[in-house]
Amino acid sequence: xxxxxxxxxxxxxxxxxxxxxxxxxxxxxxxxxxxxxxxxxxxxxxxxxxxxxxxxxxxxxxxxxxxxxxxxxxxxxxxxxxxxxxxxxxxxxxxxxxxxxxxxxxxxxxxxxxxxxxxxxxxxxxxxxxxxxxxxxxxxxxxxxxxxxxxxxxxxxxxxxxxxxxxxxxxxxxxxxxxxxxxxxxxxxxxxxxxxxxxxxxxxxxxxxxxxxxxxxxxxxxxxxxxxxxxxxxxxxxxxxxxxxxxxxxxxxxxxxxxxxxxxxxxxxxxxxxxxxxxxxxxxxxxxxxxxxxxxxxxxxxxxxxxxxxxxxxxxxxxxxxxxxxxxxxxxxxxxxxxxxxxxxxxxxxxxxxxxxxxxxxxxxxxxxxxxxxxxxxxxxxxxxxxxxxxxxxxxxxxxxxxxxxxxxxxxxxxxxxxxxxxxxxxxxxxxxxxxxxxxxxxxxxxxxxxxxxxxxxxxxxxxxxxxxxxxxxxxxxxxxxxxxxxxxxxxxxxxxxxxxxxxxxxxxxxxxxxxxxxxxxxxxxxxxxxxxxxxxxxxxxxxxxxxxxxxxxxxxxxxxxxxxxxxxxxxxxxxxxxxxxxxxxxxxxxxxxxxxxxxxxxxxxxxxxxxxxxxxxxxxxxxxxxxxxxxxxxxxxxxxxxxxxxxxxxxxxxxxxxxxxxxxxxxxxxxxxxxxxxxxxxxxxxxxxxxxxxxxxxxxxxxxxxxxxxxxxxxxxxxxxxxxxxxxxxxxxxxxxxxxxxxxxxxxxxxxxx
Numbered sequence: 001x002x003x004x005x006x007x008x009x010x011x012x013x014x015x016x017x018x019x020x021x022x023x024x025x026x027x028x029x030x031x032x033x034x035x036x037x038x039x040x041x042x043x044x045x046x047x048x049x050x051x052x053x054x055x056x057x058x059x060x061x062x063x064x065x066x067x068x069x070x071x072x073x074x075x076x077x078x079x080x081x082x083x084x085x086x087x088x089x090x091x092x093x094x095x096x097x098x099x100x101x102x103x104x105x106x107x108x109x110x111x112x113x114x115x116x117x118x119x120x121x122x123x124x125x126x127x128x129x130x131x132x133x134x135x136x137x138x139x140x141x142x143x144x145x146x147x148x149x150x151x152x153x154x155x156x157x158x159x160x161x162x163x164x165x166x167x168x169x170x171x172x173x174x175x176x177x178x179x180x181x182x183x184x185x186x187x188x189x190x191x192x193x194x195x196x197x198x199x200x201x202x203x204x205x206x207x208x209x210x211x212x213x214x215x216x217x218x219x220x221x222x223x224x225x226x227x228x229x230x231x232x233x234x235x236x237x238x239x240x241x242x243x244x245x246x247x248x249x250x251x252x253x254x255x256x257x258x259x260x261x262x263x264x265x266x267x268x269x270x271x272x273x274x275x276x277x278x279x280x281x282x283x284x285x286x287x288x289x290x291x292x293x294x295x296x297x298x299x300x301x302x303x304x305x306x307x308x309x310x311x312x313x314x315x316x317x318x319x320x321x322x323x324x325x326x327x328x329x330x331x332x333x334x335x336x337x338x339x340x341x342x343x344x345x346x347x348x349x350x351x352x353x354x355x356x357x358x359x360x361x362x363x364x365x366x367x368x369x370x371x372x373x374x375x376x377x378x379x380x381x382x383x384x385x386x387x388x389x390x391x392x393x394x395x396x397x398x399x400x401x402x403x404x405x406x407x408x409x410x411x412x413x414x415x416x417x418x419x420x421x422x423x424x425x426x427x428x429x430x431x432x433x434x435x436x437x438x439x440x441x442x443x444x445x446x447x448x449x450x451x452x453x454x455x456x457x458x459x460x461x462x463x464x465x466x467x468x469x470x471x472x473x474x475x476x477x478x479x480x481x482x483x484x485x486x487x488x489x490x491x492x493x494x495x496x497x498x499x500x501x502x503x504x505x506x507x508x509x510x511x512x513x514x515x516x517x518x519x520x521x522x523x524x525x526x527x528x529x530x531x532x533x534x535x536x537x538x539x540x541x542x543x544x545x546x547x548x549x550x551x552x553x554x555x556x557x558x559x560x561x562x563x564x565x566x567x568x569x570x571x572x573x574x575x576x577x578x579x580x581x582x583x584x585x586x587x588x589x590x591x592x593x594x595x596x597x598x599x600x601x602x603x604x605x606x607x608x609x610x611x612x613x614x615x616x617x618x619x620x621x622x623x624x625x626x627x628x629x630x631x632x633x634x635x636x637x638x639x640x641x642x643x644x645x646x647x648x649x650x651x652x653x654x655x656x657x658x659x660x661x662x663x664x665x666x667x668x669x670x671x672x673x674x675x676x677x678x679x680x681x682x683x684x685x686x687x688x689x690x691x692x693x694x695x696x697x698x699x700x701x702x703x704x705x706x707x708x709x710x711x712x713x714x715x716x717x718x719x720x721x722x723x724x725x726x727x728x729x730x731x732x733x734x735x736x737x738x739x740x741x742x743x744x745x746x747x748x749x750x751x752x753x754x755x
Contacts, residue, residue: 020062020065024069024072031076032080032114035080040081048073056069082248083101085248086098086248093376096126099118099121099122106118112145119142120142131186132182132185133182133186133187134373134375136186139179142175143172143175147168149168150169151168152166152168153168158171173202176196180195184223187226188332189223189226190328193223196219200213200217203216227324227325227328232327233263237259237334238305239303239304239339240258240302241254241289241302242255243294243302244296244299255302255378255379256377258376259376266304273301273303277301280300281299281301282301286304286341304339305339307340308331308336309336309337310334311336312329313329336364336366337363337366339364340359340360344356344357353440354393356389359387360384361385363383363384364379366379366380388457390454390457390464393441394463401474404425407425408481415485422478422482423482423493426497427497430501431496441464472509476505
């Protein structure tokens with residue numbers, strides 16, 4: 001009987017759990033819509049918690065599980081009420097914070113449908129604020145829930161009207177395309193490349209969609225080019241603390257690290273903060289606040305700039321990489337930040353303030369890396385250390401050497417950079433009257449007294465001396481580049497710079513040894529030349545010209561390339577190809593490059609019209625030989641006068657009139673570009689034949705010679721004849737004259753054909 005009672009209790013408990021789980025799912029789904037619709041408030045939340053907890057604790061089977069359920073619903077209700085309160089707030093950053101609080105809660109309790117719903121709400125807020133990088137990271141959270149498979153796409157996964165996908169793989173592909181687009185707009189090309197590689201793998205090995213693969217790879221090529229050639233702004237990061245009971249619960253007594261906008265100063269950022277909280281009071285210290293401030297009813301804001309701690313990917317470790325590539329990781333994919341403030345220990349030395357100047361360094365670690373789905377994240381851990389004056393000197397010298405080498409590399413890669421930043425950097429180091437140089441370090445740490453009192457620092461002292469010695473070859477490169485780029489107005493400044501550097505070099509090499517760069521300046525550029533000029537997809541041969549010339553025929557009077565019967569006026573240049581990536585590149589060109597490309601395009605159109613016109617020309621008695629027009633013009637050919645430039649317009653076209661000519665034994669065909677210039681189509685010129693060109697034949701219709709006025713002579717004369725005998729070998733002697741014609745004698749000097 002006891003066993004039956006136990007089994008009964010277990011069965012009842014299982015049924016209770018199943019019923020409670022269904023009830024929990026239903027109330028969570030309904031609660032979101034009800035609170036967002038205006039129902040419920042803080043008083044309702046308190047009553048809900050009190051009544052349900054009282055009943056659950058009295059229940060035999062729901063004492064523990066019922067209490068967990070009540071606390072879960074209460075936590076959700078708190079977030080939903082906060083979200084509803086600021087849903088219509090003008091400040092979108094507060095709306096973003098509440099949205100993230102809600103979606104994180106749904107992720108925690110594994111409510112995927114509600115989680116995705118708030119992801120899209122957050123994405124829309126970012127797009128309204130032009131936060132394209134954050135919008136991309138938000139959509140990426142949704143994409144990670146999907147698989148590259150043909151598994152049917154559930155209804156809650158396909159909540160957006162713009163997506164039309166039957167499978168999870170199709171939806172993930174669409175999301176990835178949109179994510180790449182947003183990363184591109186946010187200049188996060190490294191992230192776009194990473195996502196693109198995963199998508200390219202699907203196109204190449206799973207979907208076999210080579211057309212999409214081609215477009216994607218072209219985008220990736222453009223992204224790589226942007227990384228090394230486009231200068232990106234480096235935003236500052238700010239630590240912000242909200243202290244006091246007057247702030248909303250989701251930021252109250254918490255510290256956050258904010259990512260500033262491009263070129264935003266701390267003063268401008270603070271102005272934005274106090275616009276949101278006009279009654280808040282600014283704290284004038286960076287020290288942690290007291291409990292009195294945290295528990296007060298007011299609002300206190302603490303704000304100061306922090307420095308990022310760069311963490312490079314493993315692939316870059318111990319390798320020579322351009323600073324243009326590494327600089328991305330200085331302000332992106334960062335999670336650790338530090339703030340340093342000087343503190344003095346002991347009495348102040350009037351002669352040398354570095355001797356007892358310590359550094360208190362505080363490190364902040366955020367919950368997630370920045371940038372992310374928000375432009376700010378909460379600080380999760382804080383740690384503080386003290387740095388001795390000698391360690392501070394070593395760090396300062398290391399940073400200075402890095403600045404010099406980075407700037408030297410930038411000027412070597414791009415000679416067009418302005419010289420002013422380099423001038424200020426070099427002057428601040430080599431001129432002791434400006435910054436004092438490292439003389440202060442020598443007075444503070446290189447004395448016999450300091451070494452005897454701090455024997456544990458001897459190794460660090462040698463390291464500092466080594467860093468000072470290594471600075472000389474770096475400075476030498478900087479001064480050399482400065483001398484090459486200096487203007488006459490700055491020549492006296494450069495001469496003083498050289499004098500100071502010479503004295504500094506002699507002193508350092510005498511005291512700390514001679515160092516030389518491990519690689520020479522030319523090798524530092526890399527084994528391959530790095531073009532700093534934006535490259536474009538261009539034809540493999542020179543650009544089309546508006547002036548056409550006739551290529552010589554082969555020795556056996558056959559065309560150099562096959563063609564159909566009649567005159568084949570075929571340009572040797574391929575037609576210029578365009579692609580989507582090319583069109584995108586065109587937007588970034590300078591005005592001069594745009595004008596050149598428009599001129600090239602216009603000339604190419606003229607050439608195509610020229611080709612099309614003569615391909616359709618119907619000439620009676622035409623030969624079976626092919627005439628090939630080359631767009632390569634001889635460098636010795638004089639410029640055509642403007643009066644004889646062909647004007648090929650749509651409604652005025654030049655057509656060859658039908659000409660009836662007798663058959664001659666030695667056919668020759670020439671193409672004249674200007675009077676007095678005879679180009680023989682058989683490959684030889686006839687300098688002995690001179691004279692005026694023949695008059696124009698009678699017009700057969702009104703469209704013939706439509707581009708010429710009555711006062712103009714034709715710029716081109718083409719007279720085809722049929723060939724009955726094999727062509728002669730090329731020779732330097734002119735061919736014999738043709739037999740005279742009984743009715744009419746006329747010699748065409750330009751064409752070389754007797755009639």
